[in-house]
Amino acid sequence: MIDITLIIAAYLLGSVSSAIVVCRLMGLPDPRTQGSNNPGATNVLRIGGKKPAAITLVGDSLKGFIPVLIANLMNVEISTLAAVSMAAFLGHLYPVFFRFQGGKGVATALGVQFGLSWMIGGAVAAIWLFIAYVIKVSSLSALVSMTLAPLIVWLVTASTSLTIMSTVMTLLLFWRHRSNIQKLIAGDEGKITG
Numbered sequence: 001m002i003d004i005t006l007i008i009a010a011y012l013l014g015s016v017s018s019a020i021v022v023c024r025l026m027g028l029p030d031p032r033t034q035g036s037n038n039p040g041a042t043n044v045l046r047i048g049g050k051k052p053a054a055i056t057l058v059g060d061s062l063k064g065f066i067p068v069l070i071a072n073l074m075n076v077e078i079s080t081l082a083a084v085s086m087a088a089f090l091g092h093l094y095p096v097f098f099r100f101q102g103g104k105g106v107a108t109a110l111g112v113q114f115g116l117s118w119m120i121g122g123a124v125a126a127i128w129l130f131i132a133y134v135i136k137v138s139s140l141s142a143l144v145s146m147t148l149a150p151l152i153v154w155l156v157t158a159s160t161s162l163t164i165m166s167t168v169m170t171l172l173l174f175w176r177h178r179s180n181i182q183k184l185i186a187g188d189e190g191k192i193t194g
Contacts, residue, residue, distance in 0.1 A: 003080045010067035010084045014091020014108060017098050018059030019044050022052050032101055040103035042138055060107035061114070064088045068115025082165035085112045089169055093176065104176040106142040109169050113149060116162065123152045136191045139180035146170045 019031045019039035028048040031039045035046040041060060045053035064085075071084040092108040094100040110128075114121030124145050131141040150166040153159070174181070 002074075003076060003083075006067065006071050006074075006076065006080065007083050007087045010071075010087035011091040012096070013063045013067055014088040015095035015097045015102075016059075016063060017092075017095050017102065018056045018063070019103060020098060022056045022059065023048065026052050028052060032098075038103055039098070039101065041107055057107050060092065060103065061111035063092065064108035064111025064113075065115045066111075068112050072115060078159050078161045081116070082159075082161040085116065085162075086165050086168065088112060089172070093172060104142075105169070105173055106146070109146060109149070109173065112169070113153075113166075116153070117156050120149075120152055120156050123156075124149050137184070139177055140184060143174065143177060143181070146173050 017039050019041065022044060023029065023031055026048065028044070031037070031043045031047060035043045037043070041053045041057040044056045067088045068081070068085050071081050076084070089105055089108055089112055091102075093102045093105050095102045110121060110124060113124050127148055128141045128145040131144050132138060135141065147170060150163050150170055153166040154163040157163070
């Protein structure tokens with residue numbers, strides 16, 4: 001019963017769209033109707049600037065981090081930890097509170113990874129930052145770091161369940177970034193500025 005409660009709570013917390021909440025509270029347009037129409041930190045940066053984007057980024061990360069950390073501290077079985085991680089991530093992608101129109105999941109995935117282990121989260125974040133610094137393309141940084149995430153999870157945890165969960169998250173991230181991938185191939189993807 002506790003396991004089911006943790007999984008449901010993770011999904012519900014993941015379903016709270018930081019981008020939509022932040023934009024409403026700060027009097028900004030709904031991010032689902034402006035810019036890239038994606039309720040995520042990058043689009044909030046486009047339509048509202050650095051402060052609301054930073055708040056969105058932290059919020060999206062925490063909703064992945066908190067439920068996974070709690071499950072981790074409760075020493076649940078690895079399969080339950082994997083399910084809680086996936087539930088928080090799916091909540092962000094398909095939020096029940098916002099007609100299942102969610103973001104692309106990078107910040108929430110990173111929060112999940114930090115919840116699993118600071119080494120996992122730190123390694124993935126370091127890869128993202130390095131690629132972003134060198135190439136200055138946010139989506140490519142996300143795709144590269146999340147492609148390597150399952151390997152990092154395996155090296156740190158040696159858990160098949162967590163590695164499978166991380167692989168599924170990566171595949172979903174690629175699916176959610178399919179328009180970005182098309183732009184990358186065409187050479188039209190925007191650069192990180194400022």
